[in-house]
Amino acid sequence: MKTSTRGSAPSIAKEIRLSLIELKQIAQVKFPTRWTDFHLLAFEGTYTSPYNKEKCVQTALALIAGNLYRDAPVVRIHSQCATGDVFHSLRCDCHDQLHLALRTIAELGTGILLYEHQEGRGIGLMEKLKAYELQDQGFDTIEANLRLGHAIDHRDYQLPVDILCSLNIRRVRLMTNNPEKIRAVTLSGIHIVERLNAEVPIDPRCADYVATKREKLGHLSTQPTASVIN
Numbered sequence: 362m363k364t365s366t367r368g369s370a371p372s373i374a375k376e377i378r379l380s381l382i383e384l385k386q387i388a389q390v391k392f393p394t395r396w397t398d399f400h401l402l403a404f405e406g407t408y409t410s411p412y413n414k415e416k417c418v419q420t421a422l423a424l425i426a427g428n429l430y431r432d433a434p435v436v437r438i439h440s441q442c443a444t445g446d447v448f449h450s451l452r453c454d455c456h457d458q459l460h461l462a463l464r465t466i467a468e469l470g471t472g473i474l475l476y477e478h479q480e481g482r483g484i485g486l487m488e489k490l491k492a493y494e495l496q497d498q499g500f501d502t503i504e505a506n507l508r509l510g511h512a513i514d515h516r517d518y519q520l521p522v523d524i525l526c527s528l529n530i531r532r533v534r535l536m537t538n539n540p541e542k543i544r545a546v547t548l549s550g551i552h553i554v555e556r557l558n559a560e561v562p563i564d565p566r567c568a569d570y571v572a573t574k575r576e577k578l579g580h581l582s583t584q585p586t587a588s589v590i591n
């Protein structure tokens with residue numbers, strides 16, 4: 362088991378919500394998929410909050426393909442979405458985004474997908490389902506979170522960023538439309554040489570969800586760069 366300690370990612374203290382105590386690599390396995398053969402590394406990060414000093418443990422998986430050090434690799438930070446990723450729910454675009462990322466990495470031959478476990482933008486599956494109930498009554502994703510007493514988006518990208526730093530990845534092609542992910546990666550000192558569009562063709566049943574991301578959360582939008590395989 363490999364362990365690295367505090368200080369793996371350069372930090373701008375005011376901007377970073379969590380301080381790393383320890384980053385552990387829990388497992389490393391071969392991980393063949395329909396797209397390509399990945400290596401899967403499992404990580405556990407222990408953090409303290411700079412505000413209340415409480416400890417928290419976060420986990421994430423890194424699916425790695427090819428030689429990450431030949432050029433700036435494609436990096437996708439994908440937030441866990443059991444409803445979309447596992448059940449192919451069309452309430453969101455997560456399933457197709459996950460497939461787009463894995464397929465792109467396979468096609469380019471090099472890249473890393475960081476699958477981080479902040480389900481429901483960090484509120485957990487059960488709370489996300491309660492938020493869905495409110496959305497069924499007409500509230501949007503943001504209003505539903507707020508009515509349940511949660512932040513609009515509870516995620517923190519410190520663990521994925523610390524994993525990139527521990528792997529000594531300093532230049533990336535980041536696949537995302539989320540400005541907060543771009544900010545977190547940039548603040549860590551990792552250079553984003555290119556942003557790859559994470560947009561997928563949108564099913565009408567998640568059009569409102571995607572529109573809310575763009576209109577209220579500032580998600581970037583362009584034309585889809587790739588279609589989705591079924």
Ligand SMILES: Nc1nc2c(ncn2[C@@H]2O[C@H](COP(=O)(O)OP(=O)(O)OP(=O)(O)O)[C@@H](O)[C@H]2O)c(=O)[nH]1
Pocket residue numbers: 438439440441442443452453454455458479480481482483484489492493502506536537538539542559574580
């Ligand atoms: N609270 C809440 N979380 C949701 C909802 N729908 C999807 N999610 C979660 O949102 C996360 C995915 O984030 P998105 O906002 O769709 O996209 P993103 O990852 O921020 O941005 P991209 O990198 O551009 O894909 C996952 O953790 C999902 O479980 C919802 O209605 N309410």
Ligand SMILES: [Zn+2]
Pocket residue numbers: 442444445446453454455456
């Ligand atoms: Zn989803």
